[in-house]
Amino acid sequence: MTPEELREIDQDIAVHGARAGDFVRLGDTDLVVRVESDDRQIGNELQIGFGKNARDGMGMRSVRSDESCDVVITNVLVIDAIQGIRVTSIGIRNGRISAIGRSGNPDTMDDIDVIVGSGTVIIPGEGLIATAGGIDSHVHAMSPRVCDAALSSGVTTLIAQEFGPFWGVGVGSPWALQHGHNSFAAWPLNVGILGRAAGSTTAPLFEALEGGVCGFKIHEDTGAHPRTLDTTLTFADEHDIAIALHTDGLNEMMNVDDTIDVIAGRAVHAYHVEGCGGGHAPDVLRMAGHDNILASSTNPTLAYGVNAADEHIAMIISAHGMNPELPSDVEIARRRVRNATMAAENRLHDMGVIPVTSSDALGMGRADDTWRKTFAMASMFADSAILDGSVAADEVITSNERVLRHVAKITINPALVHGLAHEVGALKVGLLADIILWSYKSFASKPNMVIKGGIPAWGVVGDPGATVANAQPLIIGPQFGAFGVAPADLGVHFTNNASTTSVAGRRSVPVQNTRTIRGRDMLYHGVLGDVQVDPTGNTVTFNGEIVTSEPQSRSSLTRTYLL
Amino acid sequence: MELTPSEQDRLLIFTAAQLAQSRRDRGLKLNHPEAVALICHAVIEAARDGVTHAQALAIGQTAVRSDELLPGVASMLFGVAVEAVFDDGRRLVVVDFPDSDADVPGQVTRLQPTPAPESTEVVAVDVHNDSSVQISVTTHMHFFEVNPRLRFDREQAYGRHLHIPAGEHVDFPSGSTVTVNLVPITGERVIIGFAGLVDGPLDAPGAKEQAMAKAKALGYLDGGAS
Numbered sequence: 001m002t003p004e005e006l007r008e009i010d011q012d013i014a015v016h017g018a019r020a021g022d023f024v025r026l027g028d029t030d031l032v033v034r035v036e037s038d039d040r041q042i043g044n045e046l047q048i049g050f051g052k053n054a055r056d057g058m059g060m061r062s063v064r065s066d067e068s069c070d071v072v073i074t075n076v077l078v079i080d081a082i083q084g085i086r087v088t089s090i091g092i093r094n095g096r097i098s099a100i101g102r103s104g105n106p107d108t109m110d111d112i113d114v115i116v117g118s119g120t121v122i123i124p125g126e127g128l129i130a131t132a133g134g135i136d137s138h139v140h141a142m143s144p145r146v147c148d149a150a151l152s153s154g155v156t157t158l159i160a161q162e163f164g165p166f167w168g169v170g171v172g173s174p175w176a177l178q179h180g181h182n183s184f185a186a187w188p189l190n191v192g193i194l195g196r197a198a199g200s201t202t203a204p205l206f207e208a209l210e211g212g213v214c215g216f217k218i219h220e221d222t223g224a225h226p227r228t229l230d231t232t233l234t235f236a237d238e239h240d241i242a243i244a245l246h247t248d249g250l251n252e253m254m255n256v257d258d259t260i261d262v263i264a265g266r267a268v269h270a271y272h273v274e275g276c277g278g279g280h281a282p283d284v285l286r287m288a289g290h291d292n293i294l295a296s297s298t299n300p301t302l303a304y305g306v307n308a309a310d311e312h313i314a315m316i317i318s319a320h321g322m323n324p325e326l327p328s329d330v331e332i333a334r335r336r337v338r339n340a341t342m343a344a345e346n347r348l349h350d351m352g353v354i355p356v357t358s359s360d361a362l363g364m365g366r367a368d369d370t371w372r373k374t375f376a377m378a379s380m381f382a383d384s385a386i387l388d389g390s391v392a393a394d395e396v397i398t399s400n401e402r403v404l405r406h407v408a409k410i411t412i413n414p415a416l417v418h419g420l421a422h423e424v425g426a427l428k429v430g431l432l433a434d435i436i437l438w439s440y441k442s443f444a445s446k447p448n449m450v451i452k453g454g455i456p457a458w459g460v461v462g463d464p465g466a467t468v469a470n471a472q473p474l475i476i477g478p479q480f481g482a483f484g485v486a487p488a489d490l491g492v493h494f495t496n497n498a499s500t501t502s503v504a505g506r507r508s509v510p511v512q513n514t515r516t517i518r519g520r521d522m523l524y525h526g527v528l529g530d531v532q533v534d535p536t537g538n539t540v541t542f543n544g545e546i547v548t549s550e551p552q553s554r555s556s557l558t559r560t561y562l563l
Numbered sequence: 564m565e566l567t568p569s570e571q572d573r574l575l576i577f578t579a580a581q582l583a584q585s586r587r588d589r590g591l592k593l594n595h596p597e598a599v600a601l602i603c604h605a606v607i608e609a610a611r612d613g614v615t616h617a618q619a620l621a622i623g624q625t626a627v628r629s630d631e632l633l634p635g636v637a638s639m640l641f642g643v644a645v646e647a648v649f650d651d652g653r654r655l656v657v658v659d660f661p662d663s664d665a666d667v668p669g670q671v672t673r674l675q676p677t678p679a680p681e682s683t684e685v686v687a688v689d690v691h692n693d694s695s696v697q698i699s700v701t702t703h704m705h706f707f708e709v710n711p712r713l714r715f716d717r718e719q720a721y722g723r724h725l726h727i728p729a730g731e732h733v734d735f736p737s738g739s740t741v742t743v744n745l746v747p748i749t750g751e752r753v754i755i756g757f758a759g760l761v762d763g764p765l766d767a768p769g770a771k772e773q774a775m776a777k778a779k780a781l782g783y784l785d786g787g788a789s
Contacts, residue, residue: 046729
C-alpha cells in the first residue's frame with residue numbers, strides 16, 4: 001500500500017474503529033480477532049458530535065423514545081458468545097436491549113435496525129469493545145468493597161455466599177438474608193445469595209428458600225457429607241435452584257468417585273474444580289468432563305504462573321480459619337496445592353472441558369481479576385497472528401473461536417449454570433442492558449464504562465473540576481447509576497419461586513432451568529470425557545492423554561496496566 | 564489547606580509520580596499508569612514553576628523517554644490530559660507522547676484500504692457562496708435546504724446530500740465557487756425538519772415543485788436554469 005493509503009487507513013480507524021475484515025489485538029495479549037462483519041453502510045455511519053450526522057432529520061428521527069430507543073451504543077465491536085465478533089449498534093429501551101444492528105434514521109438511511117430518536121442518549125462505541133457484563137458465580141462478600149472491586153473490573157452480577165466479615169459459605173437465616181438483600185441494593189449489581197446447605201434435613205433449606213436465596217452452597221467447612229449432598233440435590237430438583245459444591249477435601253467420608261455417585265447425574269456446579277480452592281485431594285479435577293457436573297475455576301490458578309503454587313499455602317491457611325503454627329493445618333493445606341492439576345486445568349479450559357471462570361473473591365480469589373485472568377489464560381494458548389502481509393487476510397490464523405470460548409466462561413455459561421440466562425449473560429434482545437465497554441488496548445484488564453440496566457453506573461472518571469471529563473487522575477469509580485435510588489432499580493435480586501422476601505426498590509427475579517442444564521449446553525464448551533488424576537497428583541489425563549501446560553513467567557494484561 | 568476535590572486529585576498524581584520515580588530510579592521500565600503519572604506530574608510542576616502553557620506541554624512530552632518504557636506503553640500515551648495551575652489560572656494540557664514502538668496493545672491491522680462509498684447517481688453541482696462569511700456543509704445535510712446565500716442549481720440538489728465520508732464537511736469560502744458531488748438520500752427518503760422546505764416524503768407527487776416554490780418565495784438563491 002502507498003503511504004497515502006496507509007495514512008487514510010489510520011485516519012479511518014481513528015474515527016470509525018475497526019471494520020469488517022480488520023484484525024484487532026486484544027490488549028497486550030497474543031489474541032488477535034478478525035471482525036466478522038460490520039452493520040454500518042460505508043458513507044452512512046452514524047456519528048455524534050460537532051458537524052456530525054447524528055442530528056435532527058439526518059441520522060436522528062424526530063420521534064419519541066418509545067418509537068426509537070432510550071440509549072444507543074453506536075458502532076461498537078461486540079465480542080459475545082451469541083453475537084460473535086462484529087461491529088454493530090445496540091439499542092436499549094427500559095433497561096433492556098431492544099435492538100441490535102445498524103443505527104440511524106430510517107427516513108434517510110437504508111436498513112436501519114436501531115432507530116435513533118431526538119431524545120436518544122448516544123454513547124459512541126467507535127474504537128471500543130462491548131461485552132456482556134461479567135458474571136462472577138463465586139463471591140465471598142467478606143467486605144462491602146468487594147462490590148466496588150467487581151464493578152471496577154467489568155462484573156455486573158454476583159452470586160454471593162455471605163455478607164461478611166464472617167466466613168459464611170452460604171447464609172441460612174431469613175432475617176440475616178433480608179438484611180443482606182437490603183444492603184446489596186446499594187450497588188448497581190445483580191446479586192443472588194446462596195443459602196448454606198449444611199443440614200441433613202430440609203427445614204433449614206426451606207427457611208433460606210423463603211428468605212430469597214438463588215441457590216445453595218455445599219462446603220466442606222460446614223459439611224459436604226453424603227447425606228447433605230443428597231438432601232440438598234433432592235431439594236434443588238423440587239425447587240429449581242442451582243447448587244454450588246465444594247467437596248470433601250479430606251476424603252473424610254467419600255472419595256471423589258463417591259461424591260460423583262451421590263450426585264447421581266443431577267446438575268451441580270463444581271467450584272474450583274482444580275482443587276487449590278478445596279475439594280477431594282488430589283483428584284477433585286476428576287469431576288470435570290461430566291455432563292451433569294458444571295465445573296468452574298477460580299482465578300488465582302488461571303494463566304498458570306510460576307508463582308501460583310507458592311502463594312496458595314498461606315492463602316488456604318488464611319482463608320479457612322487455620323493456624324500456621326499447627327503442623328496438621330499446614331499439612332492439609334499443602335495437600336491442596338499441586339502444580340500438575342493447575343497445569344492441566346488451564347489446558348482443559350482451552351479444550352472446552354471446563355466452561356466457567358469465577359473469582360472466589362476474598363475467599364481465595366480476586367474479585368477484580370476474573371476478566372483479566374480468563375483472557376491471560378486464553379493468550380497462553382494463542383498462536384501469534386502473522387499480519388505483515390506475507391499471509392493472505394483470509395488465511396491469517398486468528399483467535400476468534402478461542403476468544404468467544406473465553407468470553408462465554410465469564411458471561412453466558414455462568415448465567416446458564418445459575419439459571420440467570422433469561423435476564424443476563426449475553427448481548428441479546430430482551431436481556432438486561434448490562435454492558436461493559438472496553439478500549440481495544442485495555443480489553444479485559446480495565447473497563448472504560450460499566451453500563452448497568454442501560455445506565456452508565458461505573459467506569460473511568462477524572463478530575464471533577466476540570467474543563468473536560470477525561471483529565472487525570474483518571475480513576476475507575478461510580479458513575480450516576482451508582483447514586484441515589486438508582487442502584488436498587490438498576491440491579492436485580494436473583495431469588496427463587498418459593499421466596500417470600502422482597503427488597504425495597506429492587507426487582508426480584510426467580511432463577512430458571514437450573515436442574516436441566518448440562519455440560520453440553522455450555523457455549524463454546526461441552527467437551528465431555530474422562531479426567532483422571534494419578535494418586536500422587538502429578539499426572540492428569542483426559543481420555544487417556546496427558547493434559548498439561550507450561551507455567552508462565554509473565555502473564556498478559558498485568559504488568560502493562562497495574563500500578 | 565481547604566483542599567477541593569480537584570486539589571485532592573492532584574495529590575493522587577503526586578503520589579503515583581513519586582512511586583513511578585522511585586521505580587525509575589531503580590532502573591525499572593515504566594508501565595502505563597507510571598508513565599502517565601510522571602507526565603502529569605511534570606506538567607503540573609512546570610506550571611507551578613511559572614512557565615507558559617507551551618513550555619509545560621513540551622516538558623510533558625519529554626517527561627519520560629522511549630527507552631524508559633515497557634514494550635507497548637508508548638502507544639498508550641496518547642491524549643494524556645491534565646489540568647495544571649498556571650499563573651493565569653487553571654489550564655488544560657493534553658500531551659501526546661511523540662514516539663512509538665512496534666508493540667502496540669489493541670492494535671488494529673487493516674490489510675486493504677476501505678472501499679469508498681458506493682457512488683451511483685452522482686451529480687456534480689457548482690456552488691457559489693454569496694455570503695460575507697465562510698459556510699460549511701456536512702455530509703448528511705439535505706443539500707437543497709442549505710444556507711439561502713449559497714447559489715447553485717437547487718433542483719439538482721433536491722433529495723441529495725454530499726458525496727463525502729460520513730462526518731466530514733465541505734467549506735465554501737466567501738465569494739468562491741466550489742464544485743461538489745451529490746448523491747441521493749437513501750432510506751425511506753423522508754425529509755423532516757431542516758428549513759421546513761420539504762417536511763415530508765421527497766418523492767410524493769408535487770413535493771419537489773412545492774419545495775422549489777417555497778425556496779424561491781423565501782429567497783433561497785438558485786443558480787439553476789429556471
